[in-house]
Amino acid sequence: MAKRVLDMLIWHPEKDIGKCQVTYLHRGHRGNLKTIPASNIEGLKGGFMIMVDGSMVPYHRIVKIECEDKLIWAKNIKGGDFND
Numbered sequence: 782m783a784k785r786v787l788d789m790l791i792w793h794p795e796k797d798i799g800k801c802q803v804t805y806l807h808r809g810h811r812g813n814l815k816t817i818p819a820s821n822i823e824g825l826k827g828g829f830m831i832m833v834d835g836s837m838v839p840y841h842r843i844v845k846i847e848c849e850d851k852l853i854w855a856k857n858i859k860g861g862d863f864n865d
Contacts, residue, residue: 783843786854787825790846798822801848803830805838814844 790798798819807815822830829837845855 783840783846783854783856784825786846787819787822787830790819790848790853791822791825796848801846801853803843804845804847806842806844819846819848 787803790796790801801819802816803819803822804814804816806813817832821833823833824831828839828841830840830843831837843856846853
């Protein structure tokens, strides 16, 4: 589902991905979560977000997508805590 939302943000003529941010599980980072500007996404391929620095983040690690401080999408995580 996160990929569909990212596709929409990238390709929709009325959306501006530059106003969005993506939070994903990143072990070792504070709280095991990392938030990045969605403008850091170079492309979507296979099961991954490809970042401008060449790193790849699997879609299943994405926990939420926000645009202009509004929650657009959030992963349904059992237990209700992203830090589990």
